Amino acid sequence: MKSALIGFITCLFLFNCTKKEEKTVAKNIPYIISEENKTKIINNDTTPPPPKPPGWLVYGTNSFIIDNDSTVYYSQRKEVGRICISGIEEGDTIPYFIDLQPKDLIEIHKNYISDFIKTNYKTDFKNITFICSKTNTLKSKSFFALQNALKSNTQKGDFYHIRRTTQEEDTVLKYKKNNKYYDSEDIKWDKTKIKFLNYKIKA
Template structure:
């Protein structure tokens, strides 16, 4: 009788099968919940890393503002005991790079003329008429900018390693150009706004229109036309 009661007591403390299934179900739910929390934290970390990368990109590709840089350059020159040669009247060189408002890059060259003495260009306030033609301007693929300029400028004698850069916008944001500028491949360059002639010829080129300079109503306050 005592033995029988002992067995009954043991059987009372047995956990039913349904309880085991319940515990297992709760465990699975907790596991799923923890997994979701882990995935959420992982996504947050990824977003934080993306934000940091964006910040680094912004710092690396700091825009070049022509008007601001010109003021800073003038302030620097004014502080020097011996001032370098003035860039006044220096609108064109042998090699020109143009940046349009969309960030597209173009290139054209003038015939190289060796100048042995000053001919008064420093007194000019207007760019001279070049007789630039649409066929003279070539579009440069952005990814090829460094190689293109190296091939067309650095292959010449060192004193001709000069690049004139004309931008249609006061602020230059194109990352390929800014990366080129930072690389210091071409150490002598001058950045200005595009001239009336460059803007006009580039417009005709992009529209594939017939260009005849004599039919253009030039603004004589912005360009020095030849005497006829």
């Protein structure tokens, strides 16, 4: 009887541990960018990947860059409106050059991400946010803190998307971290990954 009771308590203990572990895993599921951008087949239903944003919308109004060491950097654009320019092609998804500067990237500690979004996000504006990762798999505490904060603070009309960092973001971040002088004209850009156009944004 005593051994049976001990066995029952042991099983109950193991069951509860497993249950807690399952909850933890389910709560923080790693996000794999390449997998999310593939066609999915679930129960014989085919779901195509989400369309890539057009080149002029790659940066949205708010961008959070998650570095290799999980440090989060934030940059903001004042507005994203109608583009007035000739030469924009339909289906053009190559990121446009936005003249990002090292001073535009603000480092945010993961413990203050939620408060930062509450304080800085506009309530009378459509916030278009991009979570940008240097790696293909996002599973850091910084990523989950950012994702949860965005889910809790988004309002009607807001949305966020997860993507890899662009060539311009990678370059500017490198100069910021190394505290070096940056001039975009000194960079040997890969023109297949960035598009240089003189354009104006109309509100």
